[in-house]
Amino acid sequence: MVYGFHPPLEEYLVAIFELEEDGITVIQARLAERLGHSPPTVSEVIRTLLKEGTVTKSGRGISLTESGRQKAQSIVRKHRLAERLLVDILGLDWHLAHEEAGRWEHVISDRVAGRIAALTANPSTCPHGNPIPGTIQLPDDGRVRLADASVGKFVSLVRIGEGAESKGETLSYLFNSGISIGTTLKVSKPLKPQTVRVKVDSRFVELDANVSQFLWVVDSP
Ligand SMILES: [Zn+2]
Numbered sequence: 001m002v003y004g005f006h007p008p009l010e011e012y013l014v015a016i017f018e019l020e021e022d023g024i025t026v027i028q029a030r031l032a033e034r035l036g037h038s039p040p041t042v043s044e045v046i047r048t049l050l051k052e053g054t055v056t057k058s059g060r061g062i063s064l065t066e067s068g069r070q071k072a073q074s075i076v077r078k079h080r081l082a083e084r085l086l087v088d089i090l091g092l093d094w095h096l097a098h099e100e101a102g103r104w105e106h107v108i109s110d111r112v113a114g115r116i117a118a119l120t121a122n123p124s125t126c127p128h129g130n131p132i133p134g135t136i137q138l139p140d141d142g143r144v145r146l147a148d149a150s151v152g153k154f155v156s157l158v159r160i161g162e163g164a165e166s167k168g169e170t171l172s173y174l175f176n177s178g179i180s181i182g183t184t185l186k187v188s189k190p191l192k193p194q195t196v197r198v199k200v201d202s203r204f205v206e207l208d209a210n211v212s213q214f215l216w217v218v219d220s221p
Pocket residue numbers: 080083098126127128129130165
């Protein structure tokens with residue numbers, strides 16, 4: 001994505017929130033990668049955010065202040081509820097929902113967000129398994145990154161982190177490979193370095209090792 005000037009500041013707060021959620025230390029280089037913005041643009045925006053008091057810096061690390069976190073959570077909540085509406089009610093395929101919801105997240109009021117939550121039976125996660133802020137989350141269910149799951153194990157996909165979700169082609173690849181939330185995968189021996197291989201039903205699917213860092217799984221029952 002390329003912006004002329006004034007990249008939306010909120011987009012940065014959301015990106016910081018989601019990098020933290022994916023377990024990534026937030027530094028400017030990570031933000032530049034996630035958003036596809038140039039390092040000078042990122043530096044300039046971070047300076048503005050420091051001035052408005054929505055982020056703080058310690059060394060190279062960037063984190064949200066309480067007000068920054070509240071703003072980010074409000075947008076993420078609306079985004080993830082919009083995804084629920086698009087998938088559960090309108091019947092859109094889940095791999096298309098992230099991009100579509102990006103257009104809705106800024107126009108949904110708190111009141112409408114509440115109605116969407118009621119209409120979609122108060123979900124605690126988006127269709128990709130990411131937690132909806134403002135809802136009660138279940139305690140840790142022993143999830144691990146697919147990248148760390150042992151070969152030979154049967155696991156079930158519970159969450160596609162934003163690091164994978166924000167890439168449309170990754171979601172389409174998973175969708176077209178028959179991998180969605182709840183799918184059972186058998187972790188298999190990779191054929192090539194930097195890849196992860198899983199068996200879905202009787203088919204093998206190769207995944208990029210970097211993508212598998214953002215796929216969380218639990219032991220399959
Ligand atoms: Zn989602």
